[in-house]
Each structure stands twice: as structure tokens, then as C-alpha cells.
Amino acid sequence: MDEKEKLVDRDLHLFEAxxxxxxxxxxxxxxxxPIEPLTKAWDVAYVRFSVPDLNLYEDWVKDFGLKIMYKDxxxxxSRGLEGDGFCHVAHRGPAKFLGFALQMKSEKDLKVLEExxxxxxxVHEIPGIEGSLCGGKRVSFIDPVCGFxxxxxxxxxxxxxxxxxxxxxxxxxNKNFYKRDPNKLQDTSGNRxxxxxxxxxPGPPDVIKIGxxxxxxxxxxxxxxxxxxxxxxxxxxxxxxxxxxxxSAEGHAINPEMFNKLKxxxxxxxxEGTFAEGSPTYACFFRCDRGETPTxxxxxxxxxxxxxxxxxxxxxxxxxxxxxxxxxSNLDDVWRGHMQLKNKAEFEEKRYEIAWGVGRHVxxxxxxxxxxxxxxxxxxxxxxxxxxxxxxxxxxxxxSGLGPNGHNQWGPTVKESGIRNLDGPAAATFYEKFDExxxxxxxxxxxxxxxxxxxxxxxxx
Ligand SMILES: [Fe+2]
Numbered sequence: 063m064d065e066k067e068k069l070v071d072r073d074l075h076l077f078e079a080x081x082x083x084x085x086x087x088x089x090x091x092x093x094x095x096p097i098e099p100l101t102k103a104w105d106v107a108y109v110r111f112s113v114p115d116l117n118l119y120e121d122w123v124k125d126f127g128l129k130i131m132y133k134d135x136x137x138x139x140s141r142g143l144e145g146d147g148f149c150h151v152a153h154r155g156p157a158k159f160l161g162f163a164l165q166m167k168s169e170k171d172l173k174v175l176e177e178x179x180x181x182x183x184x185v186h187e188i189p190g191i192e193g194s195l196c197g198g199k200r201v202s203f204i205d206p207v208c209g210f211x212x213x214x215x216x217x218x219x220x221x222x223x224x225x226x227x228x229x230x231x232x233x234x235x236n237k238n239f240y241k242r243d244p245n246k247l248q249d250t251s252g253n254r255x256x257x258x259x260x261x262x263x264p265g266p267p268d269v270i271k272i273g274x275x276x277x278x279x280x281x282x283x284x285x286x287x288x289x290x291x292x293x294x295x296x297x298x299x300x301x302x303x304x305x306x307x308x309x310s311a312e313g314h315a316i317n318p319e320m321f322n323k324l325k326x327x328x329x330x331x332x333x334e335g336t337f338a339e340g341s342p343t344y345a346c347f348f349r350c351d352r353g354e355t356p357t358x359x360x361x362x363x364x365x366x367x368x369x370x371x372x373x374x375x376x377x378x379x380x381x382x383x384x385x386x387x388x389x390x391s392n393l394d395d396v397w398r399g400h401m402q403l404k405n406k407a408e409f410e411e412k413r414y415e416i417a418w419g420v421g422r423h424v425x426x427x428x429x430x431x432x433x434x435x436x437x438x439x440x441x442x443x444x445x446x447x448x449x450x451x452x453x454x455x456x457x458x459x460x461x462s463g464l465g466p467n468g469h470n471q472w473g474p475t476v477k478e479s480g481i482r483n484l485d486g487p488a489a490a491t492f493y494e495k496f497d498e499x500x501x502x503x504x505x506x507x508x509x510x511x512x513x514x515x516x517x518x519x520x521x522x523x
Contacts, residue, residue: 099296112155127266147196149272161211267395278367297348382486385440417483421473438487
């Protein structure tokens with residue numbers, strides 16, 4: 063067994079330990095970190111990828127359930143039924159996740175970023191095709207911790223689209239909770255594929271909007287990234303996980319290497335004034351600070367990553383897109399997406415691969431289903447997540463106490479499919495089949511092979 067396999071194996075043990083539910087589940091309403099941020103992001107707006115084969119990728123975008131707003135030989139812009147504009151962009155280029163954009167409430171926030179962030183563009187009207195699709199203003203910069211292209215947008219808008227399917231009314235098996243009228247058939251609600259052809263394909267679900275972006279960052283960088291994002295965009299921790307000491311060198315299944323690295327990473331920026339002050343964070347779900355207006359349990363999430371598959375040749379592990387998540391209407395649509403992607407992979411040999419799902423998380427409560435796109439980047443369908451306000455504070459959990467099934471209310475075991483598949487694109491089994499240049503481009507945050515593309519994206523007129 064080589065070093066790489068050993069580490070992955072040990073990490074698997076770590077998550078099995080979580081599933082055994084050892085220890086106490088520490089939780090409670092704790093105070094929020096005392097930070098005066100530069101701005102307060104309102105939501106996530108979109109994610110950007112570059113992909114070598116746009117034709118192949120167009121099928122992915124459609125099968126996943128996004129609606130294409132515009133495409134030509136260089137780019138595909140897609141959207142959900144709602145949101146402020148396109149929420150997914152695929153440029154023609156080397157296989158790579160380029161970065162993400164946050165939606166700001168006001169143009170003033172863009173000005174604050176322009177004036178305070180090194181290398182930020184001036185505030186500008188969004189030019190070209192992107193401006194014509196949904197208008198708005200923008201700034202952009204390269205994040206100083208990991209090297210992602212970060213954009214902030216304001217004032218974009220598009221018309222809401224209607225779903226092809228009626229909203230489902232579920233019966234709950236109890237006479238007090240029959241929601242659907244007698245003689246109204248679920249089968250005629252449009253839940254079936256529209257053409258009624260009874261193929262193996264249920265059709266894609268309707269994506270409503272982009273939900274959240276998750277980055278998997280090397281231990282140490284993950285704290286720096288958290289600090290930068292909370293100070294710059296005002297994200298609030300909703301649920302985070304701390305790593306407590308192994309009970310003995312071999313007496314605890316938590317990966318001691320991970321524990322030692324986290325100890326070196328020092329105190330988390332999230333815990334001043336809480337019982338966990340001084341502890342490092344293993345992972346944290348961040349929500350937008352909308353005051354007492356409810357927002358998604360998490361819009362941004364940072365996870366610490368020790369997966370050696372995510373190291374470019376001759377370099378250390380680099381930060382990866384863990385996944386981008388897109389909200390769909392309900393459980394039916396999560397399963398519709400699952401069967402569409404599964405059957406396309408099986409019967410048409412599409413390069414789509416299950417990463418983890420279908421299940422329902424504990425933290426955030428949403429029903430999830432994660433899939434690797436044809437270049438390994440994980441896209442999630444999710445539904446029925448928790449809605450949270452500022453007064454919720456934050457909850458802090460002990461990693462060994464998250465059981466008896468820490469990541470699931472219900473769903474597949476870690477061994478069947480699991481969180482290790484969310485470390486980055488090299489976790490897809492087909493990654494090894496890519497040529498070396500593609501592999502290096504996927505896991506390397508260096509933007510030099512997409513320099514021109516990034517300059518074009520950042521153009522201010
Ligand atoms: Fe997610």
C-alpha cells in the first residue's frame with residue numbers, strides 16, 4: 063500500500079469513528095466572532111469553470127437541470143428558475159475551477175472592496191455578453207490566500223422562470239396530513255417526464271438557484287481563508303466542528319496526523335469568547351449576515367483538506383472546489399436528478415460519477431446528492447435546508463461526537479460513497495485517465511494556464 067492510499071484509508075477510519083458516535087456532542091448557542099467586516103455578502107451569485115470540451119459539458123449542464131441562457135463556441139451561461147442571473151459559467155479552456163462570485167446588496171459594498179482589497183478592479187458595469195444577460199455592476203480580485211478569482215456583483219436581475227412541473231403536494235400517511243385533494247393524481251401533476259415516454263430518463267430536475275460554494279483548503283490555509291472571508295464578506299459561522307485530542311496514540315480512531323496539523327494551525331478565528339476559544343476548526347458552515355432576515359444555513363463552507371491526491375506535482379496540497387450546490391424543489395427532484403445522471407452515465411456512457419448521495423445531512427438538514435461532472439468537479443443537488451437568522455448565534459461541535467451517524471439523518475455509509483469524494487476533482491475515479499496536463503490544471507491553483515481567460519473575464523469595459 064503506498065503512502066497515498068494509507069492516508070486516505072486512515073481518513074476513512076476517521077469518518078467511521080464519527081459514525082460510531084464516540085464522545086459528547088457539544089452544542090449550544092454561542093456568541094458570534096466579534097468582527098467588523100468590510101461588507102456583508104447577501105448570497106452567492108455564480109461559479110466559473112473552464113472546460114476543454116464545451117459540447118460534452120453542454121450535456122452535463124442540461125442533464126444536471128440548469129437552463130442555458132447563452133452559448134457560443136467559447137462559453138455557456140446557465141441559470142436556475144430564480145436568482146439574480148446566470149449562476150454557472152463554463153468557458154472553453156483548460157480543465158479548471160476558476161472561482162466564484164458573491165451577490166452584494168448595494169453598489170456601495172463594491173466600492174468598499176475596490177478601496178480595501180489589493181488588486182481589486184474599479185467598480186464597473188458588467189460589460190459584454192454578461193452585462194447584456196442580466197446587467198449589474200462588478201468588482202473582481204484574486205483571493206490572497208488560495209488564488210481563486212473572486213467577483214462581487216450588485217444590481218443584476220432576470221425574470222423568474224416557471225417550472226414545467228406543478229408543485230408537488232405530499233401525502234404524509236396520516237389523515238390529518240393528507241395534502242393532496244381526493245381524486246387528484248400525483249402522476250398527472252407533471253411529476254413524470256413531460257413527454258410521457260417512459261424512458262429510463264426521468265428528465266432533469268429544475269434547478270431553482272445556486273445554493274452554496276464549498277472549498278477544501280489545506281490545514282492552516284483553511285484558517286487564513288476563513289479569516290479573510292469573514293473579514294471581507296461578513297460571513298457568520300452557523301455550525302463548525304472542532305477537533306479534540308486523540309484519547310491515546312492508538313486508542314482513538316481520529317487521524318493523529320490531522321490532529322497534529324490542526325494543533326499547529328493554532329486558534330481558529332471563530333471562537334473568541336466561546337467555550338472553544340483557542341481550538342482549531344476542522345470545518346465550518348458559514349451563512350450570510352442578513353440580520354433577522356432568514357438565510358440559508360450555509361452559503362459558503364470551508365473544509366480542511368489533507369488529501370494528497372489534491373497536490374500538484376512537486377507541490378503541497380492546494381485548495382480545491384469541494385463542491386458547488388444548487389437548490390431544487392423537493393425530494394422528488396433530488397431523486398429525479400440522481401436517476402437522470404445515473405442512467406445517462408450507465409446507458410449513454412456519460413462521464414458523470416456519483417460522489418455521495420442520496421441522503422439527508424445533520425448540519426444544515428438538507429437532502430443532498432453529489433455528482434462529479436465530466437472533469438471531476440462536484441455539483442450538488444440539494445433541497446429542504448434549514449433557514450437561519452443572525453440571532454441563532456453559532457453552534458460548535460466536537461468531531462468525535464457527531465454520531466451515531468454524524469453526516470446523515472439518513473443516507474449511504476461513508477464506504478458506499480462519502481465525504482472523501484468531496485475533497486476535490488482528483489477524487490473522481492476517472493481523474494487518473496486524464497493526461498498529465500489536465501490533471502495538473504485541475505488540482506493546481508496557479509492561474510498561469512488561464513491567464514488570458516481570467517484577464518478577459520476581469521475586463522472593465
Ligand atoms: Fe453542500
